Amino acid sequence: MSTDLRARAWVEVDAASLRRNLGRIREAVGPGVGLIPMVKADAYGLGVTRAVGVLEGEDPVAYGVAAVDEGIELRELGITRPVVVFSPTDRGAVDEAVRRGLSLAVSDPEALAALAGAAGRVGTAAGFHVEIDTGMGRAGFDWRDASAWGPAVNAAHGQGLRWEGCFTHFHSADVAASDSARNQWARFRTALDALEPPPGLLVHACNSAGALRCPEWAAGAVRPGIFLFGGRAGDLPDRPLPVASVRARITRVREARAGDTLGYGATHVAAPGERWATVGIGYGDGLPRSLGNRGQGLVRGRRVPIIGRISMDMTVVDISRVPGAEAGDVVTLIGSDGEETITVEEVAELASTINYEILTGLGRRLPRIWTDHGS
Numbered sequence: 001m002s003t004d005l006r007a008r009a010w011v012e013v014d015a016a017s018l019r020r021n022l023g024r025i026r027e028a029v030g031p032g033v034g035l036i037p038m039v040k041a042d043a044y045g046l047g048v049t050r051a052v053g054v055l056e057g058e059d060p061v062a063y064g065v066a067a068v069d070e071g072i073e074l075r076e077l078g079i080t081r082p083v084v085v086f087s088p089t090d091r092g093a094v095d096e097a098v099r100r101g102l103s104l105a106v107s108d109p110e111a112l113a114a115l116a117g118a119a120g121r122v123g124t125a126a127g128f129h130v131e132i133d134t135g136m137g138r139a140g141f142d143w144r145d146a147s148a149w150g151p152a153v154n155a156a157h158g159q160g161l162r163w164e165g166c167f168t169h170f171h172s173a174d175v176a177a178s179d180s181a182r183n184q185w186a187r188f189r190t191a192l193d194a195l196e197p198p199p200g201l202l203v204h205a206c207n208s209a210g211a212l213r214c215p216e217w218a219a220g221a222v223r224p225g226i227f228l229f230g231g232r233a234g235d236l237p238d239r240p241l242p243v244a245s246v247r248a249r250i251t252r253v254r255e256a257r258a259g260d261t262l263g264y265g266a267t268h269v270a271a272p273g274e275r276w277a278t279v280g281i282g283y284g285d286g287l288p289r290s291l292g293n294r295g296q297g298l299v300r301g302r303r304v305p306i307i308g309r310i311s312m313d314m315t316v317v318d319i320s321r322v323p324g325a326e327a328g329d330v331v332t333l334i335g336s337d338g339e340e341t342i343t344v345e346e347v348a349e350l351a352s353t354i355n356y357e358i359l360t361g362l363g364r365r366l367p368r369i370w371t372d373h374g375s
């Protein structure tokens with residue numbers, strides 16, 4: 001658990017676990033199905049530069065990002081394989097996307113026309129993936145109206161545009177009780193059948209949960225995100241190997257006197273004999289403030305309660321039951337220490353959110369320190 005001695009807090013990210021989680025997705029969908037790792041939001045907060053360094057070795061068919069700037073970042077890292085921008089793209093960013101050879105998801109004829117215009121201006125063919133909305137609602141051509149918009153899509157291929165893919169997005173593949181993915185898949189097929197795609201079109205629908213729960217709809221490729229980065233996909237029993245650990249150092253220890261108050265609002269009052277450790281991490285680093293007086297940390301392999309409110313830069317834990325704990329000790333807020341583990345899901349639950357939000361909310365102030373251990 002040693003790291004840069006200057007860091008007050010950091011995120012440890014394990015490359016071997018990322019690789020193995022990808023391997024689990026690959027096993028679930030079988031050979032012949034392409035992988036499109038979703039590396040949006042700085043690879044779910046863990047650091048896209050190192051993440052793609054690992055993923056490149058796995059030969060993905062493409063990468064998925066949400067924004068043109070994220071695609072440009074991949075190009076600047078020297079990534080030459082296809083990169084698909086999945087969120088609808090602002091018109092102002094389309095030319096640059098085409099210049100950088102990014103493929104755009106399109107949701108309406110206007111987006112196709114804008115892309116064709118950009119391709120003309122830039123003087124190169126632009127790739128696109130047709131999104132079909134089968135119930136997610138935020139983007140995509142309406143699956144019911146394929147006969148209306150289909151001709152425009154069919155005609156687009158060739159005229160400066162390259163129709164590379166077609167996809168939909170499941171809204172509840174992470175919920176065991178939901179049968180909605182079946183319905184969405186049927187809707188997707190209905191719309192697809194009304195189109196005349198070019199040979200070799202890449203068809204895809206599954207996120208992490210979809211790939212694990214319904215690999216029969218993996219089609220040409222799957223788009224896993226959260227599972228790669230160590231987050232469970234909803235209520236699926238498959239547990240990924242943890243990838244990210246959040247650790248910080250004890251920067252000060254004090255013996256509190258009974259009645260001493262702690263933190264903003266003085267919400268914790270010392271009982272006799274309490275030892276308090278100030279830890280160099282706070283909500284300004286993405287540690288949810290809602291863990292104040294509720295969450296825990298790990299010190300020397302033992303669980304210790306977070307006491308008082310979490311400040312922007314500091315958190316205090318009660319180390320009364322950890323003999324010998326001292327300044328410089330590492331506190332684990334997410335991850336394992338000895339036999340004990342705090343999962344990202346445990347933190348998310350306490351913070352009334354989901355693992356995705358915890359990971360993507362980890363602050364820029366925390367250096368990402370990559371290891372290659374496996375766990």
Ligand SMILES: *Cc1c(COP(=O)(O)O)cnc(C)c1O
Nearest residue numbers: 038086169207208223224225226
């Ligand atoms: C984020 C995203 C995914 C990945 O979803 P996970 O639940 O993280 O696996 C897949 N497809 C699209 C279109 C996305 O935006």
